[in-house]
Amino acid sequence: xxxxxxxxxxxxxxxxxxxxxxxxxxxxxxxxxxxxxxxxxxxxxxxxxxxxxxxxxxxxxxxxxxxxxxxxxxxxxxxxxxxxxxxxxxxxxxxxxxxxxxxxxxxxxxxxxxxxxxxxxxxxxxxxxxxxxxxxxxxxxxxxxxxxxxxxxxxxxxxxxxxxxxxxxxxxxxxxxxxxxxxxxxxxxxxxxxxxxxxxxxxxxxxxxxxxxxxxxxxxxxxxxxxxxxxxxxxxxxxxxxxxxxxxxxxxxxxxxxxxx
Amino acid sequence: xxxxxxxxxxxxxxxxxxxxxxxxxxxxxxxxxxxxxxxxxxxxxxxxxxxxxxxxxxxxxxxxxxxxxxxxxxxxxxxxxxxxxxxxxxxxxxxxxxxxxxxxxxxxxxxxxxxxxxxxxxxxxxxxxxxxxxxxxxxxxxxxxxxxxxxxxxxxxxxxxxxxxxxxxxxxxxxxxxxxxxxxxxxxxxxxxxxxxxxxxxxxxxxxxxxxxxxxxxxxxxxxxxxxxxxxxxxxxxxxxxxxxxxxxxxxxxxxxxxxxxxxxxxxxxxxxxxxxxxx
Numbered sequence: 001x002x003x004x005x006x007x008x009x010x011x012x013x014x015x016x017x018x019x020x021x022x023x024x025x026x027x028x029x030x031x032x033x034x035x036x037x038x039x040x041x042x043x044x045x046x047x048x049x050x051x052x053x054x055x056x057x058x059x060x061x062x063x064x065x066x067x068x069x070x071x072x073x074x075x076x077x078x079x080x081x082x083x084x085x086x087x088x089x090x091x092x093x094x095x096x097x098x099x100x101x102x103x104x105x106x107x108x109x110x111x112x113x114x115x116x117x118x119x120x121x122x123x124x125x126x127x128x129x130x131x132x133x134x135x136x137x138x139x140x141x142x143x144x145x146x147x148x149x150x151x152x153x154x155x156x157x158x159x160x161x162x163x164x165x166x167x168x169x170x171x172x173x174x175x176x177x178x179x180x181x182x183x184x185x186x187x188x189x190x191x192x193x194x195x196x197x198x199x200x201x202x203x204x205x206x207x208x209x210x211x212x213x214x215x216x217x218x219x220x221x222x223x224x225x226x227x228x229x230x231x232x233x234x235x236x237x238x239x240x241x242x243x244x245x246x247x248x249x250x251x252x253x254x255x256x257x258x259x260x261x
Numbered sequence: 262x263x264x265x266x267x268x269x270x271x272x273x274x275x276x277x278x279x280x281x282x283x284x285x286x287x288x289x290x291x292x293x294x295x296x297x298x299x300x301x302x303x304x305x306x307x308x309x310x311x312x313x314x315x316x317x318x319x320x321x322x323x324x325x326x327x328x329x330x331x332x333x334x335x336x337x338x339x340x341x342x343x344x345x346x347x348x349x350x351x352x353x354x355x356x357x358x359x360x361x362x363x364x365x366x367x368x369x370x371x372x373x374x375x376x377x378x379x380x381x382x383x384x385x386x387x388x389x390x391x392x393x394x395x396x397x398x399x400x401x402x403x404x405x406x407x408x409x410x411x412x413x414x415x416x417x418x419x420x421x422x423x424x425x426x427x428x429x430x431x432x433x434x435x436x437x438x439x440x441x442x443x444x445x446x447x448x449x450x451x452x453x454x455x456x457x458x459x460x461x462x463x464x465x466x467x468x469x470x471x472x473x474x475x476x477x478x479x480x481x482x483x484x485x486x487x488x489x490x491x492x493x494x495x496x497x498x499x500x501x502x503x504x505x506x507x508x509x510x511x512x513x514x515x516x517x518x519x520x521x522x523x524x525x526x527x528x529x530x531x532x533x534x535x536x537x538x539x540x541x
Contacts, residue, residue, distance in 0.1 A: 055432075055472075055474060055475075056294075056429050056430065056431050056432045056435060056472075056475055057432070057435060057472070057474045057475040057477075057478045058474070059432075059436075123474075123477035123481070124477060124478075124481045125481075126481060126484060126485075127477055127480055127481055127484075129473065129477065152473075154477070154480065154504070156484070156505055160484065160505075164484055164487075164505065164506055165506070166484075166505050166506060167503070169503075170503040170504055170505060170506075171505070173461060173502065173504045175462050177465065178462075207473070207474075208473070209472060209473055210462065210469075210470050210472070210473065212467060212468065212469050212470065213428070213469065213470075213472050237472065238428075239427060239428030239429035239469065239471070239472055239475075240386060240426075240427045240428025240429065240469045241428070241469070242467050242468070242469060243386040243428060243468060243469045244386065244390060245291065245386035245389050245390065245426055245427040245428065246427065246428070247293050247294050247427035247428055247429045247431070248293060249428075249429050249472055249475075250474075
């Protein structure tokens, strides 16, 4: 009977564990140094919102809530968030997750944010939707514009693949290079105490619609302190808009608070 | 109005109040999907159920879409082929016309008598464009949301027509579909849905697909109730994509203006579904 050689004795010299340990220590120390350095200029933040509405597919009123934490250091920012379905919003209470990283860029007098993101939503007991992509946004005076692309995958969950006998190749469907956009106008400059604006867009924190199905978003915001922002949004969703046969699809109201510590 | 224009914040407040009312203003154009569905149901209540009886367990149905009448040369050719080859029915998945209400009459003249070959229609976005497009459709062709069955000596197969002409099924039609699948599906061997809008976005285009939230509900239903095929038009380019247990098929356009007009022949042989795209 052939014995299985010990990987360590076969492939590595005896002192390799110490070499690896030293390398791991340096990497860990490097990360710690970066984090500590970043702490000096870092700013964490928290956003919480609640969302309620109704649409053609929701089967009545839906209620959702979400919490997102962000951490800014220098010109960089990372954010992660969770969405919870409370009523008619998928079959599980934990209905969405997202993470994104962005960096501030400047060109002449214009400031941009370049963002990469990943989102996962559990649509139902048998299906989930994931998106990843990139987005660039710009705020100039009263205008806010964002444009980007996303790659969407609908995938059957493993339980459904077994239960319904779904072929492996047929368990996923990909959409590549979908268009994302948002064009908005605010009635006051960005740093005002309160503001209101209207936008046409096809995405939100946990939702990316097809580009052919634009939504109207009305946003009002108020800053009671320099680090706190209260906001409320009303959304109007349409179907068939680009085919000249437009149908009301749904509406929702969203209110939340953003707090930079 | 002048005051509103002068004060943009007042304009936004007015929009917000409108949007915040319990029942938001419905900007749908033309008739919304829910209203069309209700009219369809009223009309169907007056009619008997639709069933085709065939003598063999093997039969064929032709599917086509986007005839965009005006002219109907290709449409007439397909009907000639259908009658010559003895297919059991013809289904046309929307955009019967290009939007001119007068073209409905031209299209209707091409439809053979029911005794010659049963023809089943569903509207597309073009058919609903003109002011009276939906009413004209209803008068000439009847309901847009319905189902029919093909009864063979061995089993029955179900064919469901969905009205997706305005980019969404609407909440009422969606509830009806779920009810049909829940209560009727198990009585049938095969279930095939035909509609105008293609559901899966298989390529980049400016045509409408259902909203993501509606699509995921539909995929969920199709899987739970074993919908075998969804046959659509709208895209004008034929394609096929198996996702889950459902075959999402787009049939090409049959319009006289289309460079590659084609239709699809669905053959049912001992319960097996065999499809073939046919170029004219």
